[in-house]
Amino acid sequence: MDLKIRHKSGGSVPPRYHERVSPAPVREGETAVLTCTSQGYPPPQYTWFKVHPTNGHLEPVATTEKKHIREGVLVMQNAGLTDSGRYVCVANNSLGSERVELQLTVLVPISVHLTPQRVTVDLSHDTTLTCSVTGHPSPTITWRKDGLPIRNVSHRVRITGENSSRLEVSRMVREDKGMYQCFAKNDYEMSQGTAELRLGGECVSFKMSVKRHVEREYGNSAWTEEVTERE
Numbered sequence: 001m002d003l004k005i006r007h008k009s010g011g012s013v014p015p016r017y018h019e020r021v022s023p024a025p026v027r028e029g030e031t032a033v034l035t036c037t038s039q040g041y042p043p044p045q046y047t048w049f050k051v052h053p054t055n056g057h058l059e060p061v062a063t064t065e066k067k068h069i070r071e072g073v074l075v076m077q078n079a080g081l082t083d084s085g086r087y088v089c090v091a092n093n094s095l096g097s098e099r100v101e102l103q104l105t106v107l108v109p110i111s112v113h114l115t116p117q118r119v120t121v122d123l124s125h126d127t128t129l130t131c132s133v134t135g136h137p138s139p140t141i142t143w144r145k146d147g148l149p150i151r152n153v154s155h156r157v158r159i160t161g162e163n164s165s166r167l168e169v170s171r172m173v174r175e176d177k178g179m180y181q182c183f184a185k186n187d188y189e190m191s192q193g194t195a196e197l198r199l200g201g202e203c204v205s206f207k208m209s210v211k212r213h214v215e216r217e218y219g220n221s222a223w224t225e226e227v228t229e230r231e
Contacts, residue, residue, distance in 0.1 A: 015040035015091035015098040025105040025188065032079040034102050036089030037072040044091035044098075046072045051086040051101075058088055079106045081136050107188055110135035114182045114193030120200040121172045129167040129195050131182035139184035139191075143167055146178045174199055 015038040026032045038044055048069055049058035061067065061074065068075045072091065076083050084106040090099045113132040121127045133139055141164045143150040150167070152159040157176070158168045169176055177199040183192045 011041065012093075012095050013039075013041045014095035015044040015093055017091075017098055017100050020100045020102070022103040025107050026079050027107045028080060028109070029078055032076040032083060032104055032106070034074040034076075034087055034089070034104060035072060036074070036091065036100055036102070038091040038098060038100075040091065040093050040095070040098075042093045044072075044093045047090045047092070048074050049088040049090070051088060053085055061087070079104075081106055081108050084136065106136065108134070108136035110139050110184050110186065110189055110191040112182060112184045112191045112193040114180070114195045116195065118196045118198070120198040121169070121176075122200040123173065124171050126168070126170050127172065127197070128169070129180055129182070129197075130161075131165050131167070131184070131193060133163070133165065133182075133184040135184065135186065135189075135191075137186045137188070138163070139186045141165055142183045142185070144181040144183065147181070150180075169197070172199070 017036075017038045023032065023034055034048075036046060036048075046069070048061040050061055051057075052059055061069065063069055066077045068077075072089065074087065074089075084104055087102050087104060088099055089102065090097055092098075111134045115130050115132070119127055119129075131141055131143075133141060143159055143164070150157065150159065152164075156170045156173075158170075160166045160168055167180065167182075177197050180195045180197060181192050182195075183190060185191075
């Protein structure tokens with residue numbers, strides 16, 4: 001962001017910004033560059049602050065191995081989640097000061113872990129699927145069963161937990177078995193986890209065959225015969 005202001009030759013001008021544009025989001029591990037350049041006379045001096053996310057206090061940004069400040073440019077190498085937030089740049093000369101606020105977003109890839117990944121539940125029993133999600137900006141969670149959206153309208157199948165992170169199935173019925181998907185999405189990407197819910201407690205009917213030998217006689221003849229019986 002290159003901001004300029006005209007001033008009369010030999011005259012003094014306080015610092016002024018023409019525009020205030022936040023940098024594009026950077027991915028975790030990349031280098032973030034925040035530019036705060038104004039013009040004034042005498043040439044302004046620059047001071048950087050980070051806005052505390054809870055109390056809003058301005059905390060000075062100090063130069064470290066990964067943070068470098070040169071005139072109106074703040075460079076942060078190997079940017080991490082803790083570097084996300086609002087930054088304030090103050091330009092100051094003998095005639096006054098001007099400040100600009102910039103927002104830095106550090107993108108952390110979304111990770112989804114749905115547990116248990118495979119579970120067998122008997123009829124009329126309960127179970128819970130838990131979707132653990134990390135990433136920044138914080139993703140929102142939606143649920144699907146066999147590719148179709150699950151609405152939180154059933155008294156048996158409910159979406160609960162922080163950020164809809166749990167799917168509770170009460171009194172299991174045959175229609176509940178299938179593949180369940182947990183989708184996590186923010187403005188930059190989407191990821192998903194999958195789990196299979198199997199139905200247990202079903203009776204399987206089968207018949208057993210038993211073979212035995214029977215002695216038979218007819219007149220003067222006798223023989224042995226193999227007989228198959230089903231139980």
